[in-house]
Amino acid sequence: MGIGVQITFDAHDPGRLAEFWALALGYVIQPPPPGFDDWPSFLVSIGIPEDQHDRASAAVDPDGAGPRLFFQKVPEGKTAKNRVHLDVNVGAGAEDRQAAALAHRTTLEEAGATFLRVVDEPGGWCLVMTDPEGNEFCLQ
Secondary structure, rough: OOOOOOEEEEEHHHHHHHHHHHHHHOOOEOOOOOOOOOHHHHHHHHOOOOOOOOOEEEOOOOOOOOEEEEEEEOOOOOOOOOOOEEEEEEOOOOOOHHHHHHHHHHHHHHHEEEEEEEEEOOOEEEEEEEOOOOOOEEEE
């Protein structure tokens, strides 16, 4: 097995972006550490002031197979095209991959995604979209 990886996003609203990506990937918001019922209780226990409780969030694969997605609050907005993006393979294993992607597109648009264009090339088909903060991704 290779070395594990975490994917980190800069975000204006880490909680909202974590919720979006959890929906997009079938992930869950990372639960608090053992012994804590919620994140605020844990953050207070380690001395994080309440006004900083919104500075990070994470989404994790409930099966533990996929990488953890970490969202960290930054003051600046997104200003340029991503140099790296995620390909969300919602159609993998589906009888009609395009229909599966189109159905998931609707779900993600309702959650704040924006559809940009269809890519239909000899090398593959996908929907190019952005998440609620403008990060590009492909849905296939």
